[in-house]
Amino acid sequence: MKKLYLLEDAIISPMGFSTQENIKAIQEERSGLSLQHKPKITNAAFYAAIIDELQLNNAFASIGDIKEYTKLEKMMLLAVQQVLAKNPGLDLTTTALIITTTKGNINLLKDPGSFPQSRIKLSELAKTIGQFFGFTQEAIIISNACISGGLGLAVAKRLGNTEEIKNAIVLGGDLVSDFVVAGFNSFQALSSKPCKPFSKDRDGISLGEAAAAMLVSTEKPKTSENIALIGDATVNDANHISGPSRTGEGLYQSIQKALKEASISASDIDFLSAHGTATIYNDEMESQAFHRSALQDTPVHSLKAYYGHSLGASALIESIVTKHAMLKNELYSSKNFGELGVSWPLNVVEEYRKKEIKYALKTASGFGGCNLALVFKKE
Template identity: 80%
Template sequence: MKKLYLLDDAIISPLGFSTEENIKAIREGRSGLKRQQKPEITENSFYAGIIDESPLNDDFKAIGNPKKYTKLEKMMLLAVQQVLNKNPNLNLAETALVVTTTKGNINLLKDPGNFPEIRIKLSELGKVIADFFGFAQTPIIVSNACISGGLGLAVARRLGSIGKIKNAFVVGGDLVSDFVVSGFNSFQALSQEACKPFSNDRNGISLGEAAAAMLVSIDKPESSGNIALIGDATVNDANHISGPSRTGEGLYQSIQKALKETSISAAEIDFLSAHGTATIYNDEMESIAFHRSALQDTPLHSLKGYYGHTLGASALIESIITKHSMLKNYLYSSKNFGELGVSKSLNIIQQNEEKEINYGLKTASGFGGCNLALVLKKE
């Protein structure tokens, strides 16, 4: 298959309303997670990264009427607009739109406001984005649990490889809705502290909301430094609707298939961006899969301590941060990590450091047994 080049991007999150602001916050060790209260759902407080809608509306006024769009739509539209500002000559009639999310506008179930019932459909979310900017092609919706954001990149690459598209926008987003909070609370998976991926004192997930957009292309750009997606694979472990495989089989196979496609070995991977949700079973499963893949010595981090789990946006945001890490040859620490709390040894990044990164690996896993591996190369 062809390479997919990762071009301009934007992140809208509690850490800032641009990729640059987000990277600056991560470099400085700042987290977007704050203590939250939802007494109607749980008597216990929990940590989550939630975007203040007031400054979001202030920024959105520059491109549209905030009252006409949901919070999630505004986040996603702002992300796309930032990328378009850097590419004013892009022909949207020839550019595909890939929208990745797990739940979309599901908050409208509780409070529809003045929005019509159809607005809750994922297809309608894609249509809102397409109509706002004038994308000519029907949006492609990718909703495969928490691998959705990264899977959107893989879908764009595969469509490009068979000549269906040349350029695409991959746009991801999700909210910390009452639906999502109540769901994770029912699993007793919400941490009452900021989450601690791979640590022995981890006790659950922190949720987050964010949106991201990335322009991608099959054509190599003329810039001197580029990051390309050169291998991808997704394997479902078919273990349980919400519990990952105890052997890490699906993630292991995803990694092996992605590496085989690129004809490189695990030893050549310079950096690994893990899923790292800080739940007991997810982190353990990942450690087993990484160990089986001979990646136990590869520098690794999870970004969940900065963002929380942003669901359908997470793998896209983490791919964006991986891209910039590779371009800058800079590794960011895995926030809130203490003492290793999984059965297999891992090389967790505990402080920011400079390192030559030629090959990166991004992995993700999610409900329903889905797993994803993306291999990135610097050119």
């Protein structure tokens, strides 16, 4: 079984336009969330992490025409550009492009501007990204709710094991569009305060927009320390179109299968990066799945109070942060955590601290009952 090595990466978010800026913000517990008002959708103000379009345009102008690309495309193109700039010898004719998103350019439904109607299609998003850089292979598109970003890494690993690919760039991105805001508002799931994952007084999610890209390879890099994806699994609990399983069965099975493929046990896991959306039912479900997996004492955090829930980008961003946490032997705080508010005990990271991390587990869950577990190893 081949491993998938996590190489160069980039994060474009309200906390910074590079991975380094994002990690620094997390170390300093600076959130990208700010108060938002959309009176045409909801009378109540809510918190979300929104990328300033002027800053985005200023950054993008160095690589392309800002009028030719949508906001999401500019975010995603900037992320890929950073990765390619540090890998000038990468052969794009043999490198796969895996694009992960939940809604893509859905904001064009409301205001297409000068863009053709076809630009809303995910296939057109993929074509735009691929043609900009000169990828010759048709992009793989993954749109499986909120596990999409992490699932992109799992798909790259599986393709590597069939020897269909050696290198790939996994790219994720989503916007805080009116469509997404209206959808979560209809579920009464938007918090009026910055979200509080796993806390007793949590009352819903904070949304976020971001893009991230990561170069991955089945070939081990010649560096002193590397992070590899060594186990992955996705199981659908088939519970409800939007509600998670009350027993955590799908996530539990995903964790067990990923650990089995990695040939390790739960006791080997040094750190757990949770989905942690701060909704009542998601956090409760996760706590039960972690307890059933004997992970209740493993240090765990959620990054949603920094980024908000960035949908199809979230699990990729959180995997990138996990990679750097492992390399630096650092545990980052689960921001806004207060009193534990789930039925099953968890060891939530309340403040930054150092810890040797050899194995880490990243989990994600999403609408339609999808669940994902990824096991990373430092070697």
